[in-house]
Amino acid sequence: MRRTLFACSLLLLTSLAHAATHELPETDWLSLMPPSDRQALEDMPEIDHAGPEANGTFTDKGGLKQKDKGLPAVMFSTRTVAALNGKAIRLGGYPVPLENDAKGRVTEFFLVPYPGACIHVPPPPPNQIVLVRYPKGLKLDDIYNPLWVSGTLKVEQVSNQMADAAYAMDDAKVRPVEESDL
Known part of the structure; x- marks a missing residue:
């Protein structure tokens, strides 16, 4: 009987340890876009990166807001996927501190799908930007x-000077x- 209790206890502890380290599967950024937006993005012509922001010089307010009104509508899309509202996800991306x-720790940032989105032209569409509120704070070196x-x-429209x-x-x-994640 003691052996059975020990085995059951060991199994329970192993299960709890696995649950504590288990992460959600990675969510693909494109799944945050409705299918019609994904198709429009795929069909979009090559974008010119020769604007003033390309040199890292921001002439107006800069940031992630679209400046080129000649871009296809998908680049301004705030359309979301309702089924993702309230869903637990894991998303990999790059921070844009806000x-x-x-203590200098980042408590709020935009998560974007590619590095340097704050200086690339064009920035991601709004439905490819997630505002992360992180009161614990994050020491961000790079x-x-x-x-x-x-x-x-959460499906939540957020607008500020940056994006x-x-x-x-x-x-x-x-x-x-980490390297082991790749």
């Missing part, structure tokens, strides 16, 4: 180092992408 705490962000995705976003996450788990 707010810091008194915005070119990718992060994993896990949490409950428009169509999704948000509160109290997410954030960690750097």
Whole structure:
């Protein structure tokens, strides 16, 4: 009997340890776009990267907001996938810091699908930008180092001077992408 209890206890502890380290499967960025937006993105002509932002010089307010009104409508899309509202996901991406705490840790940032989105032309569409509110704070040494962000995705329109976003996450788990993740 003691052997059976020990075996059951060991199995339970092993299961709990696995559950504690288990991460959600990775969500693909394109799944945040409705199918019609994905198709429009695939059908879009090559984009010219020769604007003033290409040199890292921002003439107006800069940031992630689209400036070229001649771009296809999909580049301004805030259309979301309703089925993702309230769904727990894990998304890999790059941070664009917005707010810091008194210790200099990043407490709010936009997560974007590719590095340097704050200086590339054009920036991602709003439905490819997620506002992450992270009150715990994150020491961020380099915005070119990718992060994993896990949490409950919300369909939430966010607009500020830096960007428009169509999704948000509160109290997410954030960690750097490590070599072993690849």
